[in-house]
Structures are given as structure tokens and as C-alpha cells.
Amino acid sequence: MPASATIASAMTAPAQTSPPTTPDATSIRLSVAPMMDWTDTDCRVFHRLLAPHARLYSEMVHANAVIHGDRAKLLAMDPSEHPVALQLGGSEPALLAQAARIGAGYGFDEINLNCGCPSDRVQAGRFGACLMREPALVAEGVAAMIAAVGTLERPVPVTVKCRLGVDDDHDWDRFRGFVDTVADAGCRMFVVHARNAWLKGLSPKENREVPPLRYDWAWRLKRERPDLQVIINGGIASLEEAVAHLDHADGAMLGRAAYHDPYLLHRLDVALFGGALRPRQALLRELRPHVEAQLARGVPLRHITRHVLGLYHAQPGGRAFRQVLSEGAHRPGADWSLIERALAATRPSAGLAA
Template sequence: MPSAVPPAGALPDPASIRLSVAPMMDWTDSHCRVFHRLLAPSARLYSEMVHANAVIHGDRTKLLAMDPVEHPVALQLGGSEPAQLAQAARIGAERGFDEINLNCGCPSDRVQAGRFGACLMREPTLVADGVAAMIAAVATLDRPVPVTVKCRLGVDDDHEYERFLAFIDAVADAGCGTFVVHARNAWLKGLSPKENREVPPLRYDWAWRLKRERPGLQVVVNGGIATLDDALSHLAHADGAMLGRAAYHDPYTLHRIDAALRGVPLQPRDQLLGSLRPYAESQLAQGVPLRHISRHILGLYHGQPGGRAYRQVLSEGAHLPGAGWALVEQAMAATVRAAAAA
């Protein structure tokens, strides 16, 4: 059994991890996170995965872009070299991120070639060393910055709960107290990243069992969560539920879950979208094309009468020169007309 001593690293506020939005490459950039914050004031948000080497040597203004409204927001790092991870974690924390999360779950070929992501599930000692270095790097800051891990249940033919638990225990002993568990295996050969999110079977019981057997750890469940009932079922067994594609393709679901957890009334879609206007116009004034923002709001009317008209107006017009907030208002008006005609 692992030590009963609490993890050495800081822990996120328990209330802030009840609902979160997964890090998603090419999707959860700063514009997306600002929109999600308006939809879900209580949710914890995550950046796209950024490799530690890119944080150290790349364009930090672009890679680590973050608006103050996003808090609490975590930076997800990729990498496996402890000194590099430590340096990147320190940089991210100094840039204001509220949490540094290590990716141990991405199955793409690029990730495997770089010896990070899901293949780290087979190297618990290396992960533990990296986590310990990251915790030490942020420990001297004037505010607590948790170092957390997002992982799978295993890779390929790993079907032994004990192996999964040994990975968790090794990393927890290094000081990590919070684990986001994508509750399925990652197949490193034969499946695309998209198929890896859908084909390997979900085994939520492993994540729930982990929380029962290691109650001192914070356990957030990820994978296949798409409704309020889904989220509530996991909150009965774990500390949090993390939405992925559902929050992006149907953003109102994110609002619905957040409102239920906070016990507040739902806001209409047009009101939520209208609250994005000041941010969007400030970005437009800085030269950001509307399409960089509008692509994240396409799903707001998913499944609603007029939703197709809304998407069509935005998709056809956002890339045109001079496109501004007026186009978003046109899209909302088209939705109303289409719904009335239905």
C-alpha cells in the first residue's frame, strides 16, 4: 500500500474540478476557453497540449495566450524529460496558469515518436521523476500551483487493474495528488487518435475503484461524458467529470451541466452569445479575424430549430474580409427566422 502521507504537491480547489473541459488539440485555444468560461463559470478549463520544448524555445505570446477571464485554467504540457518539464512548468506558472497538467494519454504517432503522451503509461518511474521536478519548480512561487496528470487506463493489451494502480501509486508518491483518468486504454498501433477516443471500451469502474481505494487522491473521470446525467453519475463516485468533444460540438450542454451544479437558471443561447461580444470586438480591434473566434461557437445551436441556418451564415461569412460581430447577429437572426418557419 502507498504511504498515507498526503501528496507533497498542491491540490486544485475541489469545487473547481467538479466540472472541467478537456484539453483538445486545435480546439481549446484562448478564444475557445473565453467562450466556455461564459457558458460555465464554475468549470476548470485546459489549454491545448503544448510540448515543454516549445514553451521553452517557442513563441510564448502565442503558445501561452490566456485572457484573465479564463481562470481557473490549466496548462497541459507534453514531454518526458524532467528538467525540461520543470522549466516549462515554471514558465507556465509564472505566466499565470492555475495548474500544470502532464499529458500521459495522447496516442498519436507524433507523440509516440517523441516518447511522451500515452506511451508514458509504461514508464511510471520516468513520469514520477518528471512530476517531482515540476512540483519542485513551482514550489517557490508565491501561490500554490498544482501539478496534475491526465492518463489512460493503460496501453494496448494492458488489462490488469494492478498495473494501472501501480502507475498511479508511483506518480502519487512523487507528489501528484490529482489524476484525470480517460477511462479507456490507448492503442498505440492500428488506431488513429480519433479511433482511440471511440474504439477502446470505456471502463469507468476502474476510475471509480481508484477513488475508493485511494480516497486521498483527487480523481476526475474523462471519456464519453455527454449529458448532465452522465456527469452526475461520475460525481457520485469521483471528484469530477471532464467533458471533451461534447463541450465543443454542443456547447450548451456545458452550460446546462454548469447551471445544474451551481443551482442557477439556464440562460438562453442568444444571451450567452451576446455576452461574448465585448471580447470578440476587442479581439477584432486587435486584428484577429472573426473566423478564429466564430469557429468555436458553431455548435451553440446544435439540435435546435434554425441551427443549420446559424452555422451556414457563420461558415460562409466569417472568412470574408471585414467580417465582424454583425455577422454573428445575422446568424442569430437567421436562426430565429428558420425556427419560425419550421
């Protein structure tokens, strides 16, 4: 049977089971944003050790890559990562449906559609933030994905991550109309990066910083559409900010703050879900089995240690910790002993030779 016929069949056949419409409410209170080149499986395993209750997201993967690419690499996931979501890029409903079905089959707990990335490459492929101007197409894609995963033995929710608008779209009704159109297709959870995306004139980095944040729009969406799950994303840089958003929405999603200061994730997990704060070195040492397993598979140490460089952010010894890892992780034969050296360098009496 041709692939197109298989996709169509998956989209139109009656679902054997009904996919859950939303993720578990507890798991979305704290989450880590999908970040290109950063939130790979090694990063997520580390973040899971820091935040046992947080929801984790993959890097964005284009639907075509999932269908035709190296799935073992693109969809790599350690069992410890759950709950973890796969973020897809794309705009063709049939391809999104096939990719969603593959991702759910690989064990991801949620399939999330990217409607917020503003990069030129993404725009050229007609996906990401430019889809904010095509709510009917997004709704069609969401419906196709829901139908595709609904026939699986373990169906999963389909969600959307979006902006408030693009360029000079500052019309509340247009934003709410986008959400309502997509919600009518079956999406019940929206991760709202609470600023516009500028499709021309700003780099992706500038798009994360220059357009003003308008959290009040996301809060208003939750007030006016209380049946939807609304997650706030964008510019959240402290424990206090993240906790404050929970008065207005279902969850807070951290991005670069969690990556550059990963201990913040641990502090948030403890604040929101209970438990006692653990020392940084104890948390990092729990990563050792994963590191050694990856080394045995031929993964260079630098691919893992790049994700832990911020663990001692703004702490005594933090610079020495980063220096030991940065200078040594690329060397042939680098192994766990280098990480122990980096930890030793954080002690007040230690030097880099420790």
C-alpha cells in the first residue's frame, strides 16, 4: 500500500481508543522548553535528575526528518526522561500525522506542534511562527495528528506551542481566534510564548528578547477559555516569576534560564512538589551511569558535559568547574574522572590541578 494511502487510512479510520486530550495536570506545572541544539536526550536525562516532576521537551524535529531520517538519533530517548514530549515542525497534515504516529510509537508522552519559531529557514518551509497566520491549516494538521495517534495502543495528547502573533499583529481577537480554531480541532493545551514573533528584521535570538512580553494576554486566555490548559513561556528567569505565573495559568515553561542555570530547575521542583534541596555535586554524580553508558556507545564526553556547564552558575568555583570541563572534555579518552576533577575544582581550597 502506498505511504499516502497508509497515512490517509490512519487519519480516517475510526479510532480504536480515544487519545487523551491533555497531559496530566501535575506534569505541566513546570516544564523545560524545546530548544534547538540543546534539549537532546543527554540534556533531558540531566534535567530529569534535577527536576523529577518537570515535563521535558525534545528539540524541534521536522516531520520529514522523522519520516525519512535517522530515527535512532533524532528520536533518541532514555526511559528516565518521562514525561517527555516530542516537538514537531511542519505544515502538511498528512506528514504531521505520520510523524506524530511514529513519535508516539517511540514512546513520547505528547506530540507538540511548533507554531512559534521565527527563523528564516523555518519560514521558508512554511512552518513555525508563520503558521499563526494560517489557523485553518494548523487545525487541519492537529486534527490529522490526533486521528493518527488515536489508533495506537498508547495514544497521547497533541498540543501546540505558539506566539501571540507575528510582526505587527497586535489584535487580541485574532490571537484568540487562532486558539479557538485550533481548539475546535481537538487541541486542548497551548504553550504560549507571550510575545510576538517578527518574521523580518530580527534574528531568532533577538526574537526571544526584543518583542515585548505580554503575559496578560496568556493570563486572559486562561480566564476566557478555562477549559483549555495554558502554559506560560518566555522570559521566565527566576523561581519567583515561575511560581507567580501559576496564579494565572496551568504551568510555567522555562527555556534558557533552565539551561544556563540548571540548579534553578531543581529549586523549582522542590518549591512546587516538595522534598529537600540536594547539593549540586550529589545531583551531578547521579548522572554517572548515563555518562558511562553513553561513552561505551561511542558518544564523546563533550556531547554530555556541555549541558552541565551552568550547574555552578554564579557560585564560588563555578568558573573553575566550567574551565576543567571545557578544556578537557574534547580530549581523547576523556571520561568520568574529568567530571570528578571539575567538582573538586569547586572546593574553596582546590586549584585546577585538583
